[in-house]
Amino acid sequence: MSAGHSHGHGHSHGHGALEDRRRLAVVLGLTATVLVVQVIGALVSGSLALLADAGHMFTDAAGLGIALVAATLALRPATPRRTWGYHRAEVLGATLQAAVLLAVGGWIMIESIRRLFDPPEISSTAVLVFGAVGLLANVIAIVVLTRGGRSSNVNMRAALLEVVNDTLGSVAVLAAAGVIALTGWQQADAVASLVIAVLIIPRTLKLLRETVGVLLESAPPGLDLDDVRRHLLALPHVLDVHDLHATQITSGLPVLSAHVVVEDSCFSDGHAPQVLDQLQTCLAEHFPVSVGHSTFQLEMAGHAAHELHAHV
Template identity: 55%
Template structure:
């Protein structure tokens, strides 16, 4: 029996420095979101606008989500321990799931209240609504600019970016509704804008929730077919069988792979086990859309009673056959 483990160096002190930069961006966005909540809360009372009230609730959800995002970014910098062997990497996934749930709740409330106001539209102060809408739009655009460059760093930042982007679109809807009411007197424009904001929020929230659940339920990383990984390993020289192959994601940018590989007994007697492990790690780390940084392979010698893999005697495919 033999075991091998390999990993890259993407989660070293440089990674902690990157998390510190992410945390700074989140803190700036949180400050802007807090000012926005106060301004729009006052504006929703003054104008009586559902669109602005919805945008205020959305901004409050943003601010709450950003508080969680800042905490997650802070906790993620803590190193692994003997009890938390992966550290707190998965905190960002849990934080993103909580934020998606908040957005779904805001969208559901807006849909119900928007339909009610379509039936019986109240009077909305269009001038004041326009002022508060423009203020909200400017603050949201500033938050979008702060987070845009790091929006793909992890699920936590992706969730935060989507929230402020959706809120910016919501503020734009408020501005448009204010202009329509001021120029035409069509009061239902406020409720329509609120429903459009909800339509922007909910689908993106569901997509974010789906991606976080894929991580928590330990699905294979997106774009990785485990059966194809198994075929690649099976095609290597001296490999007779591959079983118990598992691929999952611990957190953003941290895919892991483990499995058992049955090889010719001569690999152990002739000193070929370690070179074969290196070949397997090289294959799975460079030939697939997601490079596996943490690979754990258990080698097993082919013995009596073990079936031969049907690919064992196939010639190894040329390098161009790997992706």
């Protein structure tokens, strides 16, 4: 005997995806426009920091494009073949964004170190002007992405991460331009580039670990399956829990399944529906991660001997 429960998550998730798509489209248009401006500025000034910021802006534009496609796919309904729809596309998009950002961060770091020992002549005035344009655009993008509260969607968080990093990078560019203008120390440009790389890489690694964890079907962060097992075993009539699995379809959409051995009397005296309700309530209310999609297979004590696979 098994049961699955849903609490209207699909409708709210679809509405959220529609709003996410609108925000991403606005930010993508803004980012692509400023990208062109910053590339021109990097060529005019000869600044690696500005070029690094432009390169980061390029990955922002590409990443936002990926995020927009993923958010659009997430709106498509489930089918008999794709029973969860295209929600996992959000995770794939965020993973690709993180991989691109990691590559860009590595290149910036290598080139920055080289320029510390062989700094080119930098036009600080041009860097100040184009850096200010980039900073303004990034601030506007952050406002658009965070309007209405911070999203729990990993795809939107990846997009916001890129824009926030770019904003900090723009601040570093302006600081470097100021130092060069006041002191003539050309290495400030390379130092600012290193700062941008340091901002990019650690946060990107964290995002990459999170998205790869979803793709590898890891348990949702914050949901301790040993703790779940203990809670389920403490419920009335429950004798054992095995084949306990939990994962995420996408951010904010955890799922769990388990085989639950109950007293044989539950199948004759009508307790089985009550046990299912208790199991569902336990998952929804007792843990930091509320699991709204769960499937339980209720079994008699002797049923496990007839199962073909090993229990976990």
